[in-house]
Amino acid sequence: MGLLSRFISKNSFLLLFLFLEGLSLFFIFSQNSLQRSWIAAQFTAVNSWVNGYINQGTSYLRLKEDNQKLINQNKQLMLALYGKSLSGAPQFRKVYDTLGGGQIFTIVSADVMYNSINKKNNYFTINKGIRDGISPGMAVTAPNGIAGIVINTTASYALAQSILSQRNIKISTAIKNSGYFGNITWDGIDSRLMHLHDIPKYVPISIGDTIVTDGRSAIFPQGVMVGRIAGYEVDTKTGFWDIAVHLSEPMGKLSKVYVVKNLKKAEIRSIQDTLQVQLKKDDE
Numbered sequence: 001m002g003l004l005s006r007f008i009s010k011n012s013f014l015l016l017f018l019f020l021e022g023l024s025l026f027f028i029f030s031q032n033s034l035q036r037s038w039i040a041a042q043f044t045a046v047n048s049w050v051n052g053y054i055n056q057g058t059s060y061l062r063l064k065e066d067n068q069k070l071i072n073q074n075k076q077l078m079l080a081l082y083g084k085s086l087s088g089a090p091q092f093r094k095v096y097d098t099l100g101g102g103q104i105f106t107i108v109s110a111d112v113m114y115n116s117i118n119k120k121n122n123y124f125t126i127n128k129g130i131r132d133g134i135s136p137g138m139a140v141t142a143p144n145g146i147a148g149i150v151i152n153t154t155a156s157y158a159l160a161q162s163i164l165s166q167r168n169i170k171i172s173t174a175i176k177n178s179g180y181f182g183n184i185t186w187d188g189i190d191s192r193l194m195h196l197h198d199i200p201k202y203v204p205i206s207i208g209d210t211i212v213t214d215g216r217s218a219i220f221p222q223g224v225m226v227g228r229i230a231g232y233e234v235d236t237k238t239g240f241w242d243i244a245v246h247l248s249e250p251m252g253k254l255s256k257v258y259v260v261k262n263l264k265k266a267e268i269r270s271i272q273d274t275l276q277v278q279l280k281k282d283d284e
Helices: 002-010 012-031 033-061 063-082 265-283
Strands: 105-115 121-126 139-142 145-153 158-165 171-175 181-185 193-200 210-213 225-234 240-247 256-262
Touching (some): 121 145, 171 225
Antiparallel strands (some): 105 121, 121 158, 139 145, 145 158, 171 181, 210 225
């Protein structure tokens, strides 16, 4: 108490000044609507500033949850797009694909654990395996385009061969606006580009044309994005276009992928095998 008394005694004029100043401000702002509005505006600004930071922090904490929701939604959209077979009475119509739209696909989402892009033949590992229904020969796509093909599995993991491989990777694709199809391969040089072959040089093409899978391989669904034409020239050896395709999925950033299983793959392969038998008979 003695210290408090001495403090008040030494600073009595200052404390009296502060008290009178506060009282004056109280009467000014309580009696004047203009000042009250100014004070309200300042409080509103500070409140908005604080709430903004709180909302940003809450949004950041929810990023993982929101990301998983987007993955699940994307999976459902892919199932809706690729996973349904045609129903109803058959109609006679001219079609340009050998599958006739009858594929049925199941889709499993996965995370990439390891990925390479700087070798002649590249691979990536995903955190889904046999227990999740994954088996060799299944297509792997990413949010923006094709990614690879599963070649080996364990109980919990799978190894996929990247589309950036010079061995055993030849994917049937088509120019979206014209329907002309050919095989796309990688030349081992630029991880951003693949080359589309077997397109006749009389087919009109333009920079920026969209390239998609055409469904003929029984591995990738029809219509999956591959990329856009970045350049083209006539291959002097074949007389066909050599088309450079800029991949829509940056393979160096591969993170989330979708493994696609064709439920009719065995049936398709079975009928294709009969073609080989028939060709042998024709040669006899």
